[in-house]
Amino acid sequence: MENVFKYYEFSDFFIDESGAFSGKEIAYTELNAQHFLIFEKEKEQYNLYVARFVSKKEIGQQAPEILELLVENYDKSIPEHRVVLRKYLY
Template identity: 70%
Template structure:
């Protein structure tokens, strides 16, 4: 998964303090100034979300304005999971 995070330019993981991700570790990639892809690390599982915040400074601090689960238990070996990343990032 580390290769996926680096390839797509995700941030370093940080602890969610907003309560939106149950205090799990999260990392994000910027889609535009208000929309972001977020990976939530829950034990050994990674969930992928698309979200809306007023700015990237709010990620992990305040709850998102919009949060939609795209992929539960992301697996880079499943083509459909990889398509979600490409769909949003390209």
């Protein structure tokens, strides 16, 4: 998974303090000024979300305006999971 995070330029993981991700660790990459892809880390499982925030500074601090689960238990070896990620980034 580290290669996925580096390749798609996700931030380092940090603790969510907004309550939207139940205090779990999250990492994000920017789609545009208000839309972001977020990986939520729970032990060795990763969930992928798309979210809308007023600004990047709110990630992990405020609940998102919109939050949609794209892939539960992301697995880079599953082609459908990779397609979902690429769909948003390209």
